[in-house]
Amino acid sequence: MKKLILTLFVLTVAFTVNAQSNVKSVGIKTSAVCEMCKDRLEKDLTFEKGVKSVNLDLETKVLNIAYIDGKTNPETLRKRVTKVGYNADNLPRDPEAYEKLDPCCKDGGMEPKKKGGNQ
């Protein structure tokens, strides 16, 4: 039981420390085009050090990230976005990562097929 309480205590402290830190947010313009891109970027950045929350707006292609100042910074986050295979503001995407993306996530991947459904 003691072990367990201790574990819970340590975790609580860890959370509290997190919460007290200085949370900032940044918007990064990306080259994301589809739902899959959104999922991939949000998932990857969720696990980036210092990141609290991530949301990509597909209309504007802006990736909004809340992060803890001091643990990471906008420059690191932009670099990470390029490593996933997308442009981040002025930073060009990593070509190798881009190659591995699904066809629909590549340039023009969403264009040939028009919004369907109505016959």
Next chain:
Amino acid sequence: MKTIYFLITGILISLSAFSQGTITGEVKNNAKEPLIGATIQVIGKSTGAITQIDGSFELSQIEANDRLIFSYIGYVSDTLPPNFSEKMLVTLFETDEALETVTIRGRTESVVDEAPFLNILITEAELQKAACCNLSESFETNASVDVSYADAVTGTKMIQMMGLDGRYVLISREGIPTIRGLNSRLGLTFVPGTWIQSIDVGKGAGSVINGYESMTGQINVELFKPESMDKWYLNAYMNSFGRLELNANRQIPVSEKWSSGIMFHTSQQFLEMDTNGDGFMDMPKTRQINFLNRWKYEGDQLMAQIGVNVFSSESAGGQLGFGFNDDLNSSPMYGYEMDTRKAELFGKIGMIYPSKPTQSWGFQYSMSYQDFSGGAGRRIYEGSEKTLYGNFIYQNVLGSSFHQYKTGVSFLYDDFDESFNSNQTGSLDSTFRRREVVPGAFLEYNYIPNENFTLVAGGRTDLHNLFGTYFTPRIHARWAFSPSLTLRGSVGKGYRTPNALMENSMIWVSARDILYQAELQPEISWNSGLSLAGSWLIGEKPLSVVADYFYTQFESQLVYDQDISSDLLVIDNLEGESFAKSFQLEASYQISERLEAKAAYKNYQNLMTTNGILQQVPYQSQDRFFFNMAYATRFDKWKADLTVNWNGAQRLPDTSDSPSEFRLATASPDFFLVNTQISRGFRWGSIYLGGENILNFRQENPIVDPSNPFGENFDASMTWGPIAGRMIYTGIRFKIKN
């Protein structure tokens, strides 16, 4: 197969002024080809759509909380939330064959809504909530399957469904009945948890396609598939009882059409734990090596796979100090040993016809040899089983997709050779040999007049070389009589051949004389059940409630009677009545985006005639309560889980003829079991920390007269609760994606 229930014409897309939103999208396969005629169904509603020639679809009146099931024949269905802002791009993956049941990938377990059977699917995410260790422990967060304790020596965990022993459940691996025969008890521990992709729990008499053996239900285990495995999946696990596990799954890309996967498991229980100080290990020391490799071919029409599974497992338990190499008969100590080896070759082959999407055939086969060698105290057991199994299934429609059928033939060859030598008391010294040869044929008809109603009527005839002709009729019906309520009913007959020695191995660990009076005959039961499933939105979050009632009546049963005398175990055919009534009420609710709660109440009236009296089956709680709370942040970065099980009092066998100091109460106390786990996800995998039985509840004195194991009062079989106390575990999962 259930995907085809969706191939229905005339789906309503009603226009409404109150429409919440319209979604559009495309459904494709993994080769990015559009799927024409794939169905999209809104869970709990009568709306849906079928994709057009370019794979596109449009659906109106969709709410943010709706869940959409995308399905297509021959493909694994997917359940997704709607996306209004963007065109939805849905990729469906081909199933192994048309034989396979639908797999819904989701965060947790769920009642498979469109199925005519009451099926509960346990997904990988759900399985990871309780990280240890093998199939016998995979049901901890599931309310329909209960876990019970065999005895105080062998460490075996048993499962129960509807209050009846797990041997009445047909347990299959990807459709092939696997955990049966001599390993119906131990076999669960030979399926490592890290191999399991999902588990489908079906309550009630199952489909006739998989045989006559499902008497109370079916549990089908899907392993990770070569084509969808991660390049590497590594897992290490350790617990405070001294158990260490290493698991490695590896995908081997071969070519475009061929894929292969290797799964490896090794584990050891290296500590001798004696938390209650009775001089006996709470669980045996074990060491296991388990290996599976399969190859899969996926052509345009033909799909085939072949695999091999070999394992070796050794256990040594009993009094502290008893080792793996000690001899049971000559050791001054009371020991327990069980060495098991198995080799199995299995596979499937299936064909679909792109021009005739309703038609397909498949053939499943398996060939295995396994042997068991061990015993307890001076009782020595040796057993081996050779099995050959084949099942051919053809499916098509009759005129239109309103009428569908599956038909086929099966073959089972099962050769048993067992010997039991009870030097301890000299009561049962026998060899058991049995060879079963069972060809069979089956037909299952599905009537699907509309999406709200399904009738499945099936029958099979098997010609058993020892017991004559088995006729197995089964009927299932599903009626969604309102958008939020679904009624299901089933009736079916089941048969199985009992294996008295292995199924009853807990009795070895007692001084009771074993009196085998039975004439070998199949166990036969009728199971019927009704269930009502509802789902509603409460505060924009889904609430689902399932109430079910099942009644199982035995026409013939092998009874293990501990009630006649505390010195005896009498194995005899049922004389008189035996039945089980089970009621379960389960509710789950998503409290918030991150928090989900699930609660269940279960009542089992499970009566069997023992010692000439119709009475409650021993070691069985009549009332049980289950509660689970799951917390997860986005993408499972943090996950936390808490499961509480309350087990009501259990009747204990009559011990009134024992010396007073060795008598047991007539019933066990009730008790709580609480498990919890927390995990943190990373890009590369996750780490987890958990505790089982964190309230540290233990059965006091689980062994009667432990200081005289060779004396006449010794009995370690009267176990109703956990032997060892709290267990803390931790582990790491590491994945390299392709």
